[in-house]
Amino acid sequence: MKKPIFMPLILAFIVLIVLVIIPNKWIESLIPKNRISEAATQLNPFMFQGKYVQGIMLEDPKYLPIYGSSELARLDRFHPSNYFQVANDGFTPFLVGRGGSESLIHFLNFSEHLGELKGKKIVFVLSPQWFNPNGADESHFVPNYSSLQGYDFAFNNTLNPEVKKKAIKRLLTYSSVKDDPMLSTLYKSEISNNPWTKEEATLVRPFALAYRSLLEKKDLYYTFAGGTKRGRDISPTLRHKTWHQLELEAEQYGAVRATNNHFYIVNSQYNNIKSFLPSLKNKNIHGSYGKSKEYGDFQLVLDVLKQAGAKPLFISVPVNGHYYDYTGFPKKGRTDYYHRIKKQIEAEGFQVADFSGHEYDPYFMKDTIHIGWKGWVYTDRAIKQFYNGNDKKLVRLN
Template identity: 80%
Template structure:
């Protein structure tokens, strides 16, 4: 006898209903105690697009959050996550970000955790490549956008209203926000005096509350489900060495891995571009990082960090000068960025480790855009000085 087709559908809805009504505290009690330490180097999008794992990490003084983008995944032996594990400085770097995680994504994340950021030391790695004229495009924003953080932001009463309005106007330019009928209506109601939109937002608010709760529940289940490991180079060769010795070792390490090109980048990365390298010659003659929508997005980051009382150190990463000269990218267009970003950070009273003088330093970069070997040594030193609270030493450090 043929089974009724509605039975599997009914069972599916029953299972979903049970998963939804299970109290959050029950799920939290099942999440392994070592989940936070596991997540520290995994760079799992589920974690930084969620809330639970980061909230627990920020409440724990053992962790130093490092926010950035794709450079965080270059886990060579000089990477902060590996270096500080070897030298036992008393804290564990916790990495948040991946390729395309630019200022606006970080702003939403910081807005989510304002309560946990007060007096919290954090590190924020900046990439010049974010600051193209149009800022973050759809291809970078959409994969990194968090619906949970987007909905939480709609209900956020902590963020300064003027900052929130600026952020909403920017968020509404992206498809993942403007094509969400509930969220976009809530956002529009914040920035308009139109009574119809405000009434519509009021009517939709209960649905938004329910959906927001479902997203938070999903985050808990993802936190419970488990993670994946990421390869790390933990060769113990960084302990009991001076910074000069480490820089020399990083240079030797890089020299062995960058033997087939004059850009001082790893052989494997050069092999990826050498086939079409002639087409890259002088292709960037008219480019500049001096003007970009990203500066406005980055100001949102500064504003929310300042309001929350966080204590950030910004790492200003250079470009690979040899490669950028080859593509014809004007030095003036690079210098404009270095100067502007430093002034913007310092205007809000924050610290910046400025590495812009290292554009031509061999093996400072691992490829055409990502910090590597020697660059990580300088970054480790800046982080150590910052964590120990030596503001004067950081300001006087010869980067």
């Protein structure tokens, strides 16, 4: 006898309804107790785009959140997550970010956890490449954007209204926001004086709240499922070594991994670019990171952290000077960025570990743009000083 063709659809619908009506507390009770510690180095995008894991992490004093982008995934032995596990300095780094996680993405994330950031020490790694003239483009913003954080932002009534309006105007330039009819209606009502726009938002609000509830439940299910463990290089030999000894070891470590080029780029990365390297010669003679929309986006990050009462340490990462000189990227276009970003951070009373003086330092960078072995040693030192309370004035490391 032929099975009813609609039976699988009916069963799927019933399962969906069950999953939706299960109380959140029940799902939370099923989440393994070690899920937060597992997530600390998994760099799981579902965690970045959710709020459950980060909310618990921020309330636990043993975690030191480190926010950034693609450099966080380079888990060599000098990386903060690996070094501090060996050094056992009383805290566990918790990594938040991946490639394309630029200022606006972090701003939405921080806005999500405004109350939990009060008094919390955090580390924020800056990449000069974010500060191209147009700032974050669609290809970087869209994959990292969180609908849950976007909807929570719409209903956030604690954030400074002026900061919120500036952010909304910027967010509405991206397709994942402006093409969402409910969310864009809510956002537009915040920045418009049009009575009809306000009325539309009133009509949409109950449906938006219901959708946000579904997104929260989805976050819990993803948390229950967990992420994938990443490979790490944890070296117990680093324990009890002085910073000078660590610096020398990092140089030696890099020296045997960057042998086939004069840029001090790790061999595997150089092999990926050497075939088209001649085409990059003097390609960026008009380049500059001194002027960018990203500065406005970054100011939103500073504003929300200041309102939250967070205690951030910013890591100002240099570029690979040898490579940037080869591509013709002007020195001024780099130094303008270093000076401007440092001034912008310090104007808000925050601390910055400025490593801009290490552009030409061998093995400070791992490739053309990412901090590497020796760079991580300097970062580890700055983090340790900051965490131990020396956050009023960091030892000059540049």
